[in-house]
Amino acid sequence: xxxxxxxxxxxxxxxxxxxxxxxxxxxxxxxxxxxxxxxxxxxxxxxxxxxxxxxxxxxxxxxxxxxxxxxxxxxxxxxxxxxxxxxxxxxxxxxxxxxxxxxxxxxxxxxxxxxxxxxxxxxxxxxxxxxxxxxxxxxxxxxxxxxxxxxxxxxxxxxxxxxxxxxxxxxxxxxxxxxxxxxxxxxxxxxxxxxxxxxxxxxxxxxxxxxxxxxxxxxxxxxxxxxxxxxxxxxxxxxxxxxxxxxxxxxxxxxxxxxxxxxxxxxxxxxxxxxxxxxxxxxxxxxxxxxxxxxxxxxxxxxxxxxxxxxxxxxxxxxxxxxxxxxxxxxxxxxxxxxxxxxxxxxxxxxxxxxxxxxxxxxxxxxxxxxxxxxxxxxxxxxxxxxxxxxxxxxxxxxxxxxxxxxxxxxxxxxxxx
Amino acid sequence: xxxxxxxxxxxxxxxxxxxxxxxxxxxxxxxxxxxxxxxxxxxxxxxxxxxxxxxxxxxxxxxxxxxxxxxxxxxxxxxxxxxxxxxxxxxxxxxxxxxxxxxxxxxxxxxxxxxxxxxxxxxxxxxxxxxxxxxxxxxxxxxxxxxxxxxxxxxxxxxxxxxxxxxxxxxxxxxxxxxxxxxxxxxxxxxxxxxxxxxxxxxxxxxxxxxxxxxxxxxxxxxxxxxxxxxxxxxxxxxxxxxxxxxxxxxxxxxxxxxxxxxxxxxxxxxxxxxxxxxxxxxxxxxxxxxxxxxxxxxxxxxxxxxxxxxxxxxxxxxxxxxxxxxxxxxxxxxxxxxxxxxxxxxxxxxxxxxxxxxxxxxxxxxxxxxxxxxxxxxxxxxxxxxxxxxxxxxxxxxxxxxxxxxxxxxxxxxxxxxxxxxxxxxxxxxxxxxxxxxxxxxxxxxxxxxxxxxxxxxxxxxxxxxxxxxxxxxxxx
Numbered sequence: 040x041x042x043x044x045x046x047x048x049x050x051x052x053x054x055x056x057x058x059x060x061x062x063x064x065x066x067x068x069x070x071x072x073x074x075x076x077x078x079x080x081x082x083x084x085x086x087x088x089x090x091x092x093x094x095x096x097x098x099x100x101x102x103x104x105x106x107x108x109x110x111x112x113x114x115x116x117x118x119x120x121x122x123x124x125x126x127x128x129x130x131x132x133x134x135x136x137x138x139x140x141x142x143x144x145x146x147x148x149x150x151x152x153x154x155x156x157x158x159x160x161x162x163x164x165x166x167x168x169x170x171x172x173x174x175x176x177x178x179x180x181x182x183x184x185x186x187x188x189x190x191x192x193x194x195x196x197x198x199x200x201x202x203x204x205x206x207x208x209x210x211x212x213x214x215x216x217x218x219x220x221x222x223x224x225x226x227x228x229x230x231x232x233x234x235x236x237x238x239x240x241x242x243x244x245x246x247x248x249x250x251x252x253x254x255x256x257x258x259x260x261x262x263x264x265x266x267x268x269x270x271x272x273x274x275x276x277x278x279x280x281x282x283x284x285x286x287x288x289x290x291x292x293x294x295x296x297x298x299x300x301x302x303x304x305x306x307x308x309x310x311x312x313x314x315x316x317x318x319x320x321x322x323x324x325x326x327x328x329x330x331x332x333x334x335x336x337x338x339x340x341x342x343x344x345x346x347x348x349x350x351x352x353x354x355x356x357x358x359x360x361x362x363x364x365x366x367x368x369x370x371x372x373x374x375x376x377x378x379x380x381x382x383x384x385x386x387x388x389x390x391x392x393x394x395x396x397x398x399x400x401x402x403x404x405x406x407x408x409x410x411x412x413x414x415x416x417x418x419x420x421x422x423x424x425x426x427x428x429x430x431x432x433x434x435x436x437x438x439x440x441x442x443x444x445x446x447x448x449x450x451x452x453x454x455x456x457x
Numbered sequence: 458x459x460x461x462x463x464x465x466x467x468x469x470x471x472x473x474x475x476x477x478x479x480x481x482x483x484x485x486x487x488x489x490x491x492x493x494x495x496x497x498x499x500x501x502x503x504x505x506x507x508x509x510x511x512x513x514x515x516x517x518x519x520x521x522x523x524x525x526x527x528x529x530x531x532x533x534x535x536x537x538x539x540x541x542x543x544x545x546x547x548x549x550x551x552x553x554x555x556x557x558x559x560x561x562x563x564x565x566x567x568x569x570x571x572x573x574x575x576x577x578x579x580x581x582x583x584x585x586x587x588x589x590x591x592x593x594x595x596x597x598x599x600x601x602x603x604x605x606x607x608x609x610x611x612x613x614x615x616x617x618x619x620x621x622x623x624x625x626x627x628x629x630x631x632x633x634x635x636x637x638x639x640x641x642x643x644x645x646x647x648x649x650x651x652x653x654x655x656x657x658x659x660x661x662x663x664x665x666x667x668x669x670x671x672x673x674x675x676x677x678x679x680x681x682x683x684x685x686x687x688x689x690x691x692x693x694x695x696x697x698x699x700x701x702x703x704x705x706x707x708x709x710x711x712x713x714x715x716x717x718x719x720x721x722x723x724x725x726x727x728x729x730x731x732x733x734x735x736x737x738x739x740x741x742x743x744x745x746x747x748x749x750x751x752x753x754x755x756x757x758x759x760x761x762x763x764x765x766x767x768x769x770x771x772x773x774x775x776x777x778x779x780x781x782x783x784x785x786x787x788x789x790x791x792x793x794x795x796x797x798x799x800x801x802x803x804x805x806x807x808x809x810x811x812x813x814x815x816x817x818x819x820x821x822x823x824x825x826x827x828x829x830x831x832x833x834x835x836x837x838x839x840x841x842x843x844x845x846x847x848x849x850x851x852x853x854x855x856x857x858x859x860x861x862x863x864x865x866x867x868x869x870x871x872x873x874x875x876x877x878x879x880x881x882x883x884x885x886x887x888x889x890x891x892x893x894x895x896x897x898x899x900x901x902x903x904x905x906x907x908x909x910x911x912x913x914x915x916x917x918x919x920x921x922x923x924x925x926x927x928x929x930x931x932x933x934x935x
Contacts, residue, residue: 392596
């Protein structure tokens, strides 16, 4: 050994030994933790499944009876069985409603499980409060309503939104205002969950939303507009029409879309006007909305929109025309002559997707006067536009030799074999 | 001369020791961050959240992109399994990237597809698209047939044709779990404006039973090589990626399963087909773009959406795969070297890039040289044998410690391997991987460095044993 051998000095040697001891201790500790955790979890699962087997028959009898739940539980049933009882009822509630949910609610209240979660709702740990709110919502106990309303001002958004959901689940009318208030939470995730509840409440929710609308922040207004559309309530139609000229493009676009969802055909005029909006997102949503209305007044405006500079607007306009039935398809067919190649190509795609081109292919051998000529005319336009992928395939695979022959000639392909 | 040599060796030994402690302290830090995050994640995960995502009309629709090259054996089953995924609105876009087998024909026959004159926006340049196929009765399935351009080019073609604002890249030979999309989309629901990309965990399907495109029985394989990789994947995903994700500097989202905001990917020109690891390169470029434009953004990893994939069962293929991964890492580090220690790139430039440069890139050199030099030092008497064995014991125990830590995280949270036998096997392999397996991978990375310097490229073929069908015993892969 040399005198400069730093690595073999006592201090380094000691350091390595100590690190080695620490690492080994941690290693053994973790190993022990893995084993204990697994053993404990498995024994808990074993206990739960055994108790479930024992408790389930009694609880099934209980929901069909009018007796209190205590009469159906085996002796020795205690608090440690509550998670199992909860799970049995929650599973039942997934597939059953009506009397079963009323009886489950009575059991939750009778056994003190609701009280247990009401205490937990005040826990210092936010996830315990959130879990309690969620469970109380599933239990549907009106006893929890006031505590849940109080939780709507919890500092944690996750707790607020779960309290709102729970209130929605309990389904009392007084829960609607806290739910609308919960829309103010800025997260889209919160909005989605609250919106689901409000949509479930139907027209009652529309009334509260209409009352509160002007006081809501911008992001909540957008959620409210989406909810109007999904509830499909004509009561919101007037407000939505007013919003079509709002200064914020996002509000205009959402309002247009919501009007389409509601499906009020008298909105066709105002929506057609939106096809000239300066923002492409509003034009795109207006086109999409018009596609949902059962009317034909907007067809000329939609056909014109096929030449819009924005791809999404053209695409939505073409989809809308496709959904308009015969009159819309005629408009698409006329667009095949358009000077605008984009409009023409969109039309080809829509005519294919709606099965119109297949019908024209069938007409190539029609004996009805004029049909064959018309079909040949349409095919010629497709060839001119060079949108011939489908025709080429049909020319190869169609079962009717005559049709294959005609298409081959049109496409300049070799004559098909017999 | 002898004096200089001895001093150099001693200096190197000191360096190895300090380097080793620094590296493992970093791993330990990542583990602790991950442990806290996993426990928090488990607590804040409510099953009802996923029911809301599933039921809501406001959930963002997703385009699932499946690049396929010569996948005739599995592609139909893959598409069928993807069509059954538990999610509201989604479409499956299969990109047949110049297959020379019957991949396209199988799809056409199985789903009665026809050629369509579909209009799409060519936002990213790609190799020529030969045709688009669809079935009017299945509007949510589109097949793109294109000239071969590689996986990146295929994904770019898929992005062009995809209709929805989010796209999910899935390998044609992978299986995603029923609720994986619901789980992976949740961060987008929570932070819709900031979220750019979300990665999910990739787990190893070798040894598992698969029935109708679903993993039905989770077991470890009999072949030891994939078991080593199971331990390695657990370590990489559960301690590495979670830790980096918490620090907002996640650089890797596995190409086998990731969800991206389409507009952000189009903004940077899509996937880069000149990189050997298109997934890593994409994420680095997303960071770079967002940081340059000073946009608030998030790129995160979520540990429970699961994608199952097959891993190499023979050493030759494994070495080739790891070689490519490491080469790709080197390429990305070199291309984006301006980010290194650059404060305008935040923690990505200040911590993640230096970590990947000093530990992931230089680590294999230090490890291999360290083994050699410490051994030689002991032989020639520069260090004593007691110290030599202590040093190796420390190296091995630290490796074991990290593997066991990852297994502990798995047991505390997701518990995908239910049996005691599998758990024991994981622990045992967590120990023995330090005697050979780890060193082979280090050598492979050294080789990759050389290939990077000499500009060698290539993917090589992934030989697959195929998934075990339900009802059959787990058999060793060929």
